[in-house]
Amino acid sequence: MDQFNHITSEARFDDQQFLHVVSLEQLKERELFDADAMVIEATDEKVIRAMLRQIRGMRFKNFYLKPIFVSDEGLSPELVQQTDGLLSFERIQACMQRSAAIGRRIREVRTINNRYSFKEAALVKTLQYLYTREVDLQPFRSREAKIGYVFPYLSSLIEDREVPILLDILKKAEEEGWLEGELIDRVNLCKDCYGGYLNFRESCPKCHSIDLVAVELIHHFRCAHIGPASDFERGDKLICPKCDKELRHIGIDYDKPSEIYHCNSCGHESQETTMKAKCVDCGTVNELQHLQTRAIKNYQVTAFGRDLAIGGFKKFDPQEVPLQQDQRILAYEVWHIFYQHELQRIQLRKLNSYLGALRLKEAPLAHLDQTTREKIMRESLLTISHYIRPVDSVTARDLNTFLLLLPEIKAKDIKVLHEILDYNIQKLLGDNLGIAGIIEYIEFFPVGAELNIEQL
Ligand SMILES: [Zn+2]
Numbered sequence: 001m002d003q004f005n006h007i008t009s010e011a012r013f014d015d016q017q018f019l020h021v022v023s024l025e026q027l028k029e030r031e032l033f034d035a036d037a038m039v040i041e042a043t044d045e046k047v048i049r050a051m052l053r054q055i056r057g058m059r060f061k062n063f064y065l066k067p068i069f070v071s072d073e074g075l076s077p078e079l080v081q082q083t084d085g086l087l088s089f090e091r092i093q094a095c096m097q098r099s100a101a102i103g104r105r106i107r108e109v110r111t112i113n114n115r116y117s118f119k120e121a122a123l124v125k126t127l128q129y130l131y132t133r134e135v136d137l138q139p140f141r142s143r144e145a146k147i148g149y150v151f152p153y154l155s156s157l158i159e160d161r162e163v164p165i166l167l168d169i170l171k172k173a174e175e176e177g178w179l180e181g182e183l184i185d186r187v188n189l190c191k192d193c194y195g196g197y198l199n200f201r202e203s204c205p206k207c208h209s210i211d212l213v214a215v216e217l218i219h220h221f222r223c224a225h226i227g228p229a230s231d232f233e234r235g236d237k238l239i240c241p242k243c244d245k246e247l248r249h250i251g252i253d254y255d256k257p258s259e260i261y262h263c264n265s266c267g268h269e270s271q272e273t274t275m276k277a278k279c280v281d282c283g284t285v286n287e288l289q290h291l292q293t294r295a296i297k298n299y300q301v302t303a304f305g306r307d308l309a310i311g312g313f314k315k316f317d318p319q320e321v322p323l324q325q326d327q328r329i330l331a332y333e334v335w336h337i338f339y340q341h342e343l344q345r346i347q348l349r350k351l352n353s354y355l356g357a358l359r360l361k362e363a364p365l366a367h368l369d370q371t372t373r374e375k376i377m378r379e380s381l382l383t384i385s386h387y388i389r390p391v392d393s394v395t396a397r398d399l400n401t402f403l404l405l406l407p408e409i410k411a412k413d414i415k416v417l418h419e420i421l422d423y424n425i426q427k428l429l430g431d432n433l434g435i436a437g438i439i440e441y442i443e444f445f446p447v448g449a450e451l452n453i454e455q456l
């Protein structure tokens with residue numbers, strides 16, 4: 001029963017394929033890649049949040065921008081707003097149209113790649129989300145969120161404890177003109193943890209105790225005595241402790257000029273108290289002037305922001321090798337899907353498929369600037385692509401590491417390829433940069449489940 005648990009059904013509406021999912025654990029990248037939209041069938045909000053975070057944390061647009069619907073009508077509106085809406089029987093047609101429209105726009109935007117910093121990726125992904133959904137970025141109040149507000153998409157990329165990063169991204173996006181903000185609220189946040197749940201209370205200016213009682217003062221006009229009301233109270237009468245006269249009429253005999261605070265801890269009496277804010281999350285007692293005041297805004301994507309959503313930052317992507325639209329040079333995320341696919345294939349049939357790893361030494365390259373290093377990576381990819389077969393593929397996992405997928409290949413061909421790559425990569429980099437012994441290793445491994453490609 002368990003293996004059927006993660007996918008309850010797969011339905012095709014028109015040309016839209018909806019993948020119904022209960023949990024992500026067993027979900028194959030390939031299934032997710034092929035589906036036009038996902039319907040999360042889970043009912044536990046924690047589980048749904050974790051799934052959103054996982055999918056949107058991915059690094060390929062067909063994953064991180066995937067239309068996501070939920071199916072449980074009982075979910076909190078705040079959570080539903082983090083998705084593309086509720087899928088019900090009556091809304092199937094509308095959801096399909098929505099999914100198709102989002103899909104068309106996803107095709108227009110350029111995927112992020114692993115040259116992006118975390119903040120750049122979060123910003124571009126969010127702009128792409130807004131662009132593909134044709135919406136503004138409108139935060140909504142949420143008791144669940146650390147700062148009391150949730151931002152669609154962006155909040156599912158960034159953990160609550162990293163909320164300063166989220167606020168920085170929005171601030172920067174407005175400064176750079178990608179977003180235009182309209183102030184809707186200000187929040188005061190704990191200086192230590194950026195929590196927005198604060199308990200404000202008065203404390204003694206001398207000993208900081210909160211055990212204060214407010215005491216009314218009475219001013220007797222006739223003798224000018226001022227003292228706490230309790231000093232005047234005798235039974236149900238007010239008698240002046242200084243001159244023993246009875247006080248009858250407020251405004252004629254006496255008035256109440258103010259209150260003072262009496263500290264039960266140290267006995268200090270004062271008209272002033274110190275307001276402090278205790279953080280419900282971490283317990284820090286904040287002086288008011290140390291609270292972090294942050295603006296909460298509705299944001300509209302500007303024309304400039306739309307350009308960024310579509311084109312992304314100009315970062316090198318192995319897919320964009322100039323002058324050579326070689327189908328065998330792939331972005332790592334796409335290559336990885338091909339690799340997963342090959343893994344499944346070899347389980348069905350006994351195939352001699354191999355994975356090749358070529359790594360350059362870091363030390364001789366470390367002093368070069370980023371542009372030069374990207375050029376070296378690009379040239380290396382091109383060189384490798386000259387010597388592989390039409391069915392093979394190659395990717396750059398990082399600036400130094402190249403991975404090859406070689407389906408159904410003979411051992412003697414691997415040996416030849418090894419020698420050719422060794423010679424030509426060395427020649428390429430040796431000629432251009434004058435570096436001898438640039439290759440750290442070239443190795444080939446049979447494709448198999450036990451292979452950990454992240455560690456190559
Ligand atoms: Zn005190």
Ligand SMILES: [Zn+2]
Pocket residue numbers: 220222223224225240241242243244245
């Ligand atoms: Zn008096």
Ligand SMILES: [Zn+2]
Pocket residue numbers: 190191192193194195279280281282283284
């Ligand atoms: Zn705190």
